Amino acid sequence: MTVRFTWADFEKLSEYIYRKTGIHLDEEKHFKKIEKLLSEKSEELRISSFRQYFTKLRFEDDSGDLFQELANAITVNETYFFRENHQFETLANTVLKEVAARVPKHRPIRILSAPSSTGEEPYSIAIHILEEGSVVAERDIEIVGIDIDSTVINKGKEGLYTPRSVHAIPPNLVEKYFYKKGMYYALSDDIKGAIHLQVANVFDKEQMRKLGKFDIIFSRNMLIYFDEASQKEVAMMFYSMLNPGGFVFLGHAEHMSRIVSVFKPLKFGPTLTYQK
Numbered sequence: 001m002t003v004r005f006t007w008a009d010f011e012k013l014s015e016y017i018y019r020k021t022g023i024h025l026d027e028e029k030h031f032k033k034i035e036k037l038l039s040e041k042s043e044e045l046r047i048s049s050f051r052q053y054f055t056k057l058r059f060e061d062d063s064g065d066l067f068q069e070l071a072n073a074i075t076v077n078e079t080y081f082f083r084e085n086h087q088f089e090t091l092a093n094t095v096l097k098e099v100a101a102r103v104p105k106h107r108p109i110r111i112l113s114a115p116s117s118t119g120e121e122p123y124s125i126a127i128h129i130l131e132e133g134s135v136v137a138e139r140d141i142e143i144v145g146i147d148i149d150s151t152v153i154n155k156g157k158e159g160l161y162t163p164r165s166v167h168a169i170p171p172n173l174v175e176k177y178f179y180k181k182g183m184y185y186a187l188s189d190d191i192k193g194a195i196h197l198q199v200a201n202v203f204d205k206e207q208m209r210k211l212g213k214f215d216i217i218f219s220r221n222m223l224i225y226f227d228e229a230s231q232k233e234v235a236m237m238f239y240s241m242l243n244p245g246g247f248v249f250l251g252h253a254e255h256m257s258r259i260v261s262v263f264k265p266l267k268f269g270p271t272l273t274y275q276k
């Protein structure tokens with residue numbers, strides 16, 4: 001059944017989504033998508049109007065499934081292995097060593113990829129750390145990836161990648177860490193087992209608190225989708241989640257110094273990092 005969806009409805013939903021996720025809906029990209037989602041769900045949810053859907057979303061979604069479905073429909077998940085590779089090199093060759101010298105030996109060094117999308121970023125971190133070799137030989141390193149979109153987290157756990165996704169990895173490393181599975185590149189179980197991927201929303205304080213403290217946070221290509229207030233909120237959340245002396249890596253179009261002034265910018269070769 002077709003559910004009528006107006007621009008006024010779109011605005012109401014946009015406002016709600018923005019408050020929950022920091023994401024601004026784009027009229028051109030999202031209107032038709034959400035209109036279609038509503039009509040597809042009408043029978044299952046027994047809804048005939050946007051109003052009924054919105055009530056269910058706000059007050060009756062105890063499992064969180066409706067919100068999850070909506071979140072999955074609006075995110076932009078573009079990513080690939082070894083994207084902005086100089087950052088992974090700086091991490092493995094310089095920053096990780098500095099962090100290892102500071103973090104007490106009895107506890108693991110913890111790295112967060114927020115957002116991880118389909119896993120290419122945290123897996124790229126793991127591959128670089130393994131290739132560097134010296135820190136991982138002596139220390140426990142935990143890598144956690146989070147994303148608000150459950151579809152991409154499940155894909156990341158599956159670990160099957162297209163040729164496009166692996167195109168920037170040198171062939172010898174593709175050979176070492178992947179095997180061919182039909183048209184896909186399957187990640188070796190060792191690497192898959194080294195990463196913990198889970199669904200989480202960076203605006204959900206409770207979910208973030210449960211992740212614990214980290215020494216290094218990668219947050220690339222998410223803040224660009226947020227407005228100033230939301231960027232500040234997330235930047236301060238990362239600040240509180242970092243151990244003293246910890247580092248943040250952002251995407252190339254994101255600049256911490258324009259968001260908050262609590263971090264110290266530090267440049268290692270071509271890579272700009274931000275230290276707590």
Ligand SMILES: C[S@@+](CC[C@H](N)C(=O)[O-])C[C@H]1O[C@@H](n2cnc3c(N)ncnc32)[C@H](O)[C@@H]1O
Binds near residue numbers: 083200
């Ligand atoms: C373009 S991808 C970036 C992936 C990777 N960091 C990279 O740079 O290649 C952006 C991701 O941010 C996620 N995202 C958007 N809002 C989020 C939120 N509030 N909490 C967690 N993840 C979010 C989206 O689901 C999407 O997968």
